[in-house]
Amino acid sequence: MSVKREQVLIEALPYLREFYDSIMVIKIGGSIMSDREVLDTFVQDLVLLRYVGIHPVVVHGGGPEISEKMARFGKKSVFVGGLRVTDEETLEIARMVLLGNINSSLVSLIGKHGGKGIGLSGKDGQLIVARKKAPIVVAGEEAPIDLGWVGEVVRVNPEIIMITAGKGYIPVISPIAVDGEGNNLNVNADTAAGVIAIALGAKKLISVTDVEGVKLRPEDPNTVISSFRISDFRRMVDEKVITGGMIPKVEACVRAVEGxxxxxxxxxxxxxxxxxxxxxxxxxVGTMIERG
Structure with missing residues (x-):
């Protein structure tokens, strides 16, 4: 073994000790899952975490694949405030992609690499109970826009996650929730991961995405901010350091840390x-959001 490898292992030791037997909620975005090689490497890392005594819980999105499937059916994707407007047909497509395609593929890959994956959705054991999100007021529009079957989380019941993770499984969760009447609702995956992390008392929430992290200059990958405190979030939004699609992603992280x-x-x-x-x-290698 080279000296470099020895140094890497020694550097990892205090972190392995600190994180042993802890829960980590890991959200993976749909854009990452479209690259088979990238996804394969990510799943290897998940299985390694489980074998060193950490309990990874995966929450996945699927936005790009849902949009692609909708296009095949002749439907246009419409987003308001970063959320997909979800009529009944769109909801059925989302369920098909999230539960039938992505979730099962991740579980299979975990098995390929020697782990035990188990596919769940927010409906299982009423894991994620939600209500329909209220219509959103948009500048320039005369009336609030109804988002359809988009869910706003009411509560999380983490028992089924604790049972499966405690038995050595890696739970893989699709963000399809259920309301009090048994209706399915589409919940933003970043939001779902954040509230699940709070409910589980997770050590960390990790968002695996297709950007280097939060950057001082969004166009420059060499300006990644290694860490910042939750009290800096609003200022960074106002100063345009955090913009566009990064806002809801970072906001979910901030709320998790606050929780x-x-x-x-x-x-x-x-x-x-x-x-x-x-x-x-x-x-x-990324950006850490911490208390303070």
Whole structure:
């Protein structure tokens, strides 16, 4: 073994000790899942985490694949405030993609790499109970826009996650929720991951995405901010450091930390083993959001 490898293992030791027997909620975005090689490496990291005594809980999105499937059916994707307007047909397509395609593929890959994955949705055991999100007021529109079957989380019942994770499984969760009448609702995956992390008392929330992290200059990958405190979030939005699609992603992280999660991280899943580098090295590779 080279000296470099020995140093890596020694550097990881205090983190392995600190995180042993802890829960980590890991949200993976749909854009990462479209690259089979990237996804394969990510799943290897998940299985390794489980074998060193950490309990990973995966929440996945599927936006790009849902949009692609909708286009095949001749439907146009419409977003308001970063949320997909979801009529009944769109909801059925989302269920098909999230539960039938992505969830089962992730579970199969976990098995391929020697782990035990189990597919869940927010409906199982009433894991995510939600209500229809109220119509959104949009500047320039005369009336509020109804988002359809888009869910706003009311509560999380984490018992089924605790049972399966405690038996050595890696839960893989689709963000399809249920309301009090048994209706399905489409919940934003970042939001779902955040509230699940709070309910589980997770050590960390990690968002695996297709950007390097939060950057001082969004166009410059060399300006990634290694960490910031939740009290800085609104200022960074006002100063246009955090913009566009990063706002709801970082906002979910901030809310998780406010809810008791120790820290939240945004990492670039396109980088091989970014998950391990963020967790087990002193410098990390993404952006950490912490209390304060």
């Amino acid at each position: 008791g999660v120790q820290s939240a991280h945004i990492v670039d899943g396109r980088r091989p083993h970014a998950l391990l580098l963020e967790l087990f090295t002193d410098t990390g």
